[in-house]
Amino acid sequence: MGVSTMHIVDIAQRTPEWHIWRREGISATSCAVIMGENPDKTPLELWKELVGIVEPADLSVIPQVRRGVKFEPMALQAFEDKYGKIALPFCAESTAYPFIRASFDGVLDDKSPVEIKNLSETNHLEVLQLREHSTPFKLYRWQVLHQMIVSGARRGYLWFWSPKHEPCCLIVDWDDLLVRRIIQAEELFWGLVMRGVPPEANPMRDLIPLDxxxxxxxxxxxxxxxxxxxxxxxxxxxxxxxxxxxxxxxxxxxxxxxxxxxxxxxxxxxxxYEVAGTVDWKGVAHELKGVIPLDVIARHQTGSSMATRFSVDASYDESQAKPEPLPRIRQKVEAISEAVEEPSQFFGTFWF
Structure with missing residues (x-):
């Protein structure tokens, strides 16, 4: 299973036009969200952004994101110097699934995507130690698989680069089963966006719907x-x-x-009385040029417990509250002939 061609879009990344183009489809960074593998955003939260109910967070104000953008050209040059291959950045859409879109950091001659990640020091050291078993790799491989669906490549590369530590290149190979899951889940999700129908809320992560x-x-x-x-x-x-x-x-x-x-x-x-100072064990690990493995931390961690936090706006006045914006409906339900599938069977679940 593969996609042999892609449609290259003549648009500059991070421009207003680029943001509009991205909102008219599913970007590579959204793949992990739709698959239920992003710990910071749920499919319902992503859906609300794409239908205009909430404004997406401005990631450009995050220091780590700004740092990554600043070092991206250096990281790409370092990849080219190490492997002798030129990677060109551009935007493209899948010809078979035009709503599946990607903004590539770089693409090699054989269409293999190169995704650059400039992580925090802690996360970069974790990648160096755990490689394919690291949390960043497990998260970002979904992004590369999505990019491979667009480009038609059988392999992609995650290039973890740091100005302080050695870089690390990890390979993401094409996986027919995962690719089918991604395409089916993204196609279903985009159908919900088009119709303005929300995916099922996750009781463990989403706000309870008011209805x-x-x-x-x-x-x-x-x-x-x-x-x-x-x-x-x-x-x-x-x-x-x-x-x-x-x-x-x-x-x-x-x-x-x-x-x-x-x-x-x-x-x-x-x-x-004298109070003993606390020990920064992560700092100790960094100084020893290592990362404390998560399984080691887990073995020495006490059992978890549930806690509840209330945040109350005492000045809230229901009579002055604005209603929630209506979702933008791109396609009327009656115009769709196929049966509507239950969304929860794909989002964040393994159905095989």
Whole structure:
């Protein structure tokens, strides 16, 4: 199974026109999201971006992303110097599946994509030690497989480059089974985008859809909770003042101990003691030119537990709240003759 040709798109990467073009299809970075392999974004969150409900995050403000863009030409040159092959950057679409799109960091003469990754020092060292078993490789190989579907290549390369450490080139080979999964999942997902139909929400990761929340019960409880948050904020402000006043008094009391470390008089007890510093074990590993394997950390980690965090906007006024934008519908449902499939059978699941 393969795609023999691609349609090259004459568009400059990271321009406004490029962002528009990317939103009219599925980019390589979206592949891991759709396959349920991206820990930072779910298919539903990606769908909301593509149908215009939410604005995509501006990744250009992230220091690591800006750093990667800055070093990308150097990294590409380093690849060419090491392997003697020229990799040309451009944008393209699959001819068989035009909605499957890719913005290549570089493509070799045989159409093999070269994807450059300039990671944080911690992640780069993990790649050097664990290679194909590293978390970055397991995440970014989906991106390269997507690019191979566009270019028709049987092999792709992940080029992990660092200005401080040795680079690492890892190979991603064509896998018929994985490619079929990707194409079927992306085709199904794009159909949902076209029709404005959301994929199934993941109860473990997504916000519960409002139509599945009992708002009649939630509304009065939320109102009461916001009122409590206002009172908490008021009392916290008072506590902050009282705490400062108490610290000021303690600063006057402590010198009265002289050379002693403890005192207990007139209802005030003072005890001075030494606190041992914590050990930055990851820092130790870096200094020893290594990475603590995740399985070693897991063996010495206590059992996990569930925690719940509430974030309350005390100033929220439902009467002033704007309704959620409607999804952009590119294709009317009645215009589609094929049966609508259940989306959850592909997203983030192995169906073979």
């Amino acid at each position: 599945r929340l009992n708002l009649a019960v939630w509304r009065p409880l939320a109102s009461a909770r916001r009122a409590k948050e206002s009172k908490i904020a008021e009392l916290k402000a008072q506590l902050k003042v009282l705490t400062k006043e108490a610290k000021d008094l303690e600063a006057e009391i402590f010198p009265l101990l002289g050379e002693f470390r403890r005192a207990d008089a007139l209802g005030v007890k003072v005890t001075s």
